[in-house]
Amino acid sequence: MRQKKWNTKRALTGVLTIAIVLSGMPVTGIAQTVDQTYRTGTYTGEAAGYKNGTVTVTITLEKDADSLKITDISADGSSQTQSVWNKAKVLLTQIKEKNGTDGIDVVSGATYSSKAILEATDAALLKAAGENIFDGGMGTKTLPYQISSKETLLKLDDAVASGYSYEGKYITLTQPVDLAGVEWVPVGTKDKPFSGNFDGNGYEISNLTIGSESTPSKEAYAGLFGYVTDTAKFSNMTLKDIGIYTTPEAIAYAGGIVAFAKVNGKASTATVLQNCHVSGTITVDTSSVNKTVMAGGIIGFGNQCMTVANCGSKVDLTVKAGTGIADVGGILGFASAKAAVLNSYYMGQLHVSSKHANTVVGGILGGSTGMLYNNYASAVITTDAENISTKTGAIIGNELANTAAKYCYYDSSKTSLPAAGAAASKVTVYTAKTTEKLNSDAMKEELNAHFTTAELNAFSETVKNAGMTDYDFDARLSDIDSQFYGWTNESGVQVQEGTVWTPSEIDASIFAGGDGTLENPYQIANEEQLRNFAVSLTAKRDYKGIYLKLINDIDVSSAEWTPAGEGEYAFNGNLDGDGHTISGITIGTSENPYQDDGTRTYFGLFGVLEKNAEIKNLSLTGTNIYVNSTVSDYVGGLAGFADGCLIDNVSISGTISGKTTHQKANNFIGGITGAMLRTKIINSHSDASVRSEAVGGVAEAGGISGMNNRGLIANCYVTGTISGTADRVAEGAPSLGGIAGVHAGTIVNSYSVADVVADCYSGYIGSVAGWATGIADTFQTYYAKDAKQVTDDKTENRLEISPAVAIGWQVGPGVNDEGEKYTGSVSIDVTGFTTEDMISDFMAAVLNQNFGKLKINLANGGRQTGHWTGSEALSRSLCSWKVDENTLLLDTHGARVIAVYDTNTPNEIAALLPADEEEFTIEPASGMASNEMFASGDGTKENPWTIETEDQLIAFATHVNKEESYTGKYICLMKDITLTKEWIPAGATAPYVFSGTFDGNGHTISGMTIGSVETPYKGKFAGLFAYVKGGKISNLSVKNAKIYQKNTGNSRIYTGIVAAAVEQDAGKTATVIDRISADGQIGIHSNSGAAYAGGISGQLNRGNITNCETNVSINAVSDAQWVYAGGISGMIARAGAINNYAQGSVTATAPLNKSAIGGICGFQSGVCYNDISEVALKAVNATGDIGGLAGRNTGIGMMLNSYFSTAEKQINGDTEVTDKKAVGTVVAGENDGKGEISDLTGTDSLAGNEMITVLNNNLNDNAAMKKAQDLLNNNWENPLSEDVSLLTWENEEGKPALKGLLNTSYTGDSAIKEPEKNTEDTKNPSDKNSDTDTKDTETKDTNTKDTETKDTETENNTVKTKVPKKGKILKDKTGTKYKVTKSSAKNGTVSYVSPKNGVKGTVTIPATIKISGITYKVTSIKADAFKGNKKITKVTIGKNVTEIGKNAFSGCTKLKTVIIGNNVKSIGANAFSGCKKLKDITVKTTKLTKKNVGNKAFAGTAKNAVVKVPSKKLKLYKSLFQSKGIDKKAKFKKM
Secondary structure (H helix, E strand, C coil): CCCCCCCHHHHHHHHHHHHHHCCCCCCCCCCCECCCCCCCEEEEEEEECHHHCEEEEEEEEEEECCEEEEEEEEEECCCCCHHHHHHHCHHHHHHHHHCECCCCCCCCCCHHHHHHHHHHHHHHHHHHCCHHHCCCCCCCCCCCEEECCHHHHHHHHHHHHCCCCCCCCEEEECCCEECCCCECCCECCCCCCECCEEECCCCEEECCEECCCCCCECCCEECCEEEECCCCEEEEEEEEEEEEEECCCCCEEEECCEEEECCCCCCCCCCEEEEEEEEEEEEEECCCCCCCEEEECCEEEECCCCEEECCEEEEEEEEECCCCCEEEECCEEEECCCEEEECCEEEEEEEEECCCCCCEEECCEEEEEEEEEEEEEEEEEEECCCCCHHHEECCEEEEEEEEEEEEEEEECCCCCCCCEEEECCCEEEEEEECHHHHCCHHHHHHHHCCCCHHHHHHHHHHHHHCCCCCCCHHHHHHHCCCCCEEEEEECCEEEEEEEECCCCCCCHHHCCECCCCCCCCEEECCHHHHHHHHCCCCCCCCCCCCEEEECCCEECCCCCCCCECCCCCEECCEEEEEEEEEECCEECCCCCCEEECCCCCEECCEEEECCCCEEEEEEEEEEEEEEEECCCCEEECCEEEEECCEEEEEEEEEEEEEEECCCCCCEEEECCEEEEECCEEECCEEEEEEEEECCCCEEEEECCEEEEEEEEEECCEECCEEEEECCCCCCCEEEEECCEEEEEEEEECCEECCEEEECCCCCCEECCEEEECCCCEEEEEEEECCCCEEECCCCCCCEECCCCCCEEEECCCEECCCCCEECCCEEEEEEEECHHHHCCHHHHHHHHHHHHHECCCCCCECCCCCCCECCHHHHCCECCEEECCCCEEECCCCCCECCCECCCHHHHHHHHCCCCCCCCCCCCCCCCCCHHHCCECCCCCCCCEEECCHHHHHHHHHCCCCCCCCCCCEEEECCCEECCCCCCCECCCCCCCECCEEECCCCEEECCEECCCCCCECCCEECCEEEEECCEEEEEEEEEEEEEEECCCCCCEEEECCEEEEECCCCCCCCEEEEEEEEEEEEEEECCCCEEEECCEEEEECCEEEEEEEEEEEEEEECCCCEEEECCEEEEEEEEEECCEEEEEEEEECCCCCEEEECCEEEEEEEEECCEEEEEEEECCCCCEEECCEEEECCCCEEEEEEEECCCCEEECCEECCCCCCEEEECCCCCCCCCEEEEEEEECCCCCHHHHHHHHHHCCCHHHHHHHHHHHHHHCCCCCCCCCCCCCEEEECCEEEECCCCCCCCCCCCCCCCCCCCCCCCCCHHHCCCCCCCCCCCCCCCCCCCCCCCCEEEECCEEEECCCCCCCEEECCCCCEEEEEECCCCCCEEEEEECCCCCCEEEEECCEEEECCEEEEEEEECCCCCCCCCCEEEEEECCCCCEECCCCCCCCCCCCEEEECCCCCEECCCCCCCCCCCCEEEECCCCCCCCCECCCCCCCCCCCCEEEECHHHHHHHHHHHHHCCCCCCCEEEEC
16 A cells, blocks of 8 residues: 655755756746637736746637637737747747647747746636636646635636536635635536536635525535536545535435535546545425435535545534435435445534435445445434434444445444444444543554555455455545545544554564664664565655664565665665675666656665665665656666765666656666755765666766756766767757766766767767756866767767767856846866876875865855755765775775865856956947938939948948838948958947848958957957848958957857848848858857857858858857857858858867857758858867768758868867768758758869869759759748849869959949849850940049039039928928928928838837938927828837827827837827727826826727836826726836
């Protein structure tokens, strides 16, 4: 029989607390899938996102045939960082497709926002599920619906009456409920029953009243619950002082908890009442109609196979049935059949009046067949009925033949009735006791003595032997998890003590001797004693404060081992192996592993060790454990899980292997412990083969522990082998370490010479730890740098890492999403040596010398809050090291040494941590670009803005800002420019996007410098442009560029000579990087974030790079994350790199397997075609992703017909690659490009006409070219721009070159022409674009004639401008209309009249405008200016606007965001009325009053609007805006 399971939740809580530092692990929340229990309609939910900003999700549920579907979903994330929010919003599509949140994970890089979307969706779905009545919870077993008030309990009553059965749902009380003053209507009716699980959670429901003595109810099903089905379950409930008075005119059922439980007839489902207690009065009178009554203190009528256990009734029952039948019991009135009443009691009075001969009355049970075990009744039973004395009993009224009873007692001082009124069974045992004896301590002990396995098994056999074959007592035990509540004597009577009974006494007879004290511990001498000890643990018998000792070596190989505590109960005592060995522990085999369904979970010599446990001086040899599980496994040689204990001088050899088949579960496998929390393991050794396998979770394996969570591993060493695997497609990963798989605690003065091997790809393998989280400390620890270390061991991408690395991935310091700094993992004096040195006297001396300067204070405990606790004794507990027979081992028999703390350690740690990350911001110039900034032009295609000087180029770049993206504008370089000032990327640090056309016109920008070696640039985006989206950069040479970029936080950083990042929205304006020549140097260094670097761009996300040549030296470093670096782009995603040539070098330094470097691209998820590379590659730490063309081609990527030079070196770790690959790792896929690579060739020379012919022929390869173009066009909506032609190739000084790469196509006398297309040898000769008729003309002084002759006159070379009169309508160059409100050449003002035709999206009402040389302030927005516009979504109102006219924005149905400037004084009537999506309103002005804001100015705006206002105006503006029509539900916040 199983008692109380070890608190798994507690253990897992400890383990999961490090989730915040295990970035990249899937994070799952509460998940729901829509089913028939939900209601149709529209529902809104909210959750807290980044910086606790509110995220709102609105869903619509509609019927679709026989199912419910989410037909619409939208979200408001205006409080979130918009770039991050845009990533998070991808979940909305997934939620709609999956019809719920089940199985959907948060988005990496948008954790807070995407988690909020999932939680807000769940909140909305809960409202649809009838959950909106509750005070919290999800209706699941682990997160039940919550009831915390009388009102909510009444809502449950109403919801069931409305048809919600709550079948499969869980409900719990979270507060006591007083029903005083409420006329209770029972929950559930015959037509609309209750079918769920109700847990009182130990709280009282008091003063339940149905009718009154003077005015009884007519309720036929009277109780807290009226009518329930066989799936209903009730537990941990107390009803106090109930008063039920009913006179129904039909058959009556009454019970304190349940009146009637419907019969199913199947043993598989039946109602269960567990640990329920009732006191009060029940009176039922049907004498006027002579109807049957079934009444009990707990339940009136019970269904077949139901179980009532651990219940108590102190209910006085009075029943009057006239000539009707009465079935009355102190616990249960009548049970259909095969019911069980277990471990329950009744104290009270039963009075029954009935003239029917079949009336039955019993102190426990009225009548039926079934099983009664360990009950007592102290009942006063009186009757004034005829013919019923023979069916009235102190325990049971009518005992039929199929009734079994044992250990059932009654108070003979209170009744002279027999135990059973009508006795027909031969297997019932009743005992009469006087009141005195029934209430004695001896009686308490007698009741408590009947829960042993032997007693329960004996009664089960009695039932079976009596021929009651289908009366399954074991099934009834299963209904209550075999949990019996112990008895206590309270106020002189026996009641349950409220806790599950478990034996606490230790059976000393199972030991060889001793008394369990420190001086005389219990002795274990043989296998039988060890096995008996192992199964003796219970929830109460955990051996806390008890000492045990081995006195012999013990071999347990005779049979499979059962972990001490059976995976259920923790050991909390002290076991001293005294230098002895336990050999032959076996659980499962390699051919037939132990199959665990989650019942056991924890495996080892012990299942679980708790905080008071101490295990020492023990050797485990020949240990072989193989476990397969459907949940997470915790498997260790000594223990599956160790929680806060001490393990000293324990060694292990053998095989420890665990595998989970769960799609998301992590797996924890270790030589000594599977996982440890705040545990200290010292002076210990593992020589085991440790293996962990997972699917979509993390397979954690370590020589000492699979996971070290806030614990200490000190003075330990590991030999042996660590291995593992997971399913990468399912997003799983093995994390394998010589000492710890995942390390989130302290490791000090230890060493490992273990081999570490991952079957699949992993970046989390290391000789010390696979993964060191942000709270890990690793000090003075050493490893064999020539030990075997392999990733992808079972794939074609097998990579042997040489030299071996200490830690696969070490999380660096940084700042989390909420702006909080964390220190990151710290490593000091972690060094690799050869194996020969590792087992030498030299290493023994190093380890022994460390005792005098240990980097951790063993007396004080872990360096970080919440880690392991220290003590003076611990600082005196370490063993010294020695070499014996070519093995470096611990001298466990010698004197323990004293460890002295190195007080300089805090200074060393401080030196490793970065300074506070500075808020590095460069704001560009404000306002729109203007003609005056440029040498000439007006920004149109016909007359582009031209740039001739450095200052003009800088002016252009600084006007890539919030207002100016240059969309639809054209810029042309007219001269070569040498930069003399440090360059600030166009778009600055925000970054602001460039969306215009920049034509280098064949010219060169030289000397671009961003940062320096001494003072690196701190922005996240570095390049000529910061961010290009929907723009075009072409026909440009960038020479001698130097970029030095470094951050100190955890942000990703991007660098490219032309652009840091290039992006295009699918199907939107093409983003083009074409005909670029770039050379220079890039140095990029990220502290805790990823680094992206490329010769053209750091990242290319859609868009295309074509016809480019680079010769760039790249050195990219990330201390804690990944590096993607390539000669053209660091990463390519759903984009094209076509017809490019890269030269130079790429060097990457990142944690193990975190570098992806290639000649063209590091990380390739796009399409590459007809590219060539002559790039030297070096990964300082070994990686599988290194290739002449790409480091990695993902499962959606495609690479065709491209070439690389095998003459260029590839160095991986400290190994020069001889078998050079085009692509380091190729991932097969099922979508888009499917990971295809074809015709990728390495050659020792790219020179010569043969290569030129191949390249040019590829431009005519209809099949391969079409495949590449189809992928771009059809899958990614990213076709090559129509104005891009692929250039042919030629030999130039012995190397390939793109013919006519740079071309001066604009001379100033006409619109920008596209550069001449090289059509020689191309597939479409008809596309030739001859420019032979175009003359080269001198353009310096042409087209200087004044064209605005109406308003200007020339006098002595000075232009005088005529000032328009007040009232004149003006148009700016976009067609926007303004009306002059003040005529002045210097201080003129205008009113905004109407926008240009077709205006859509974001609109800015500028502070000033310049027309015909005159600058005006824009001071008002005219009435009806945007009225009825259906396309604008956001409006920003400039700082000079003081008045917004009536109806100015009324009916703008897509308008979502409005920013009202600082100086607005009045808003006209209906100004924003009917803007039904307007939900983000920012009011900067403090000058509004109710008088100057017109009626209904904000009527009809979104109900869930958020209005941000100046803090001092919060209360006033809330009242003002609500009076002007804004919805009462709108939220007002301080700016």
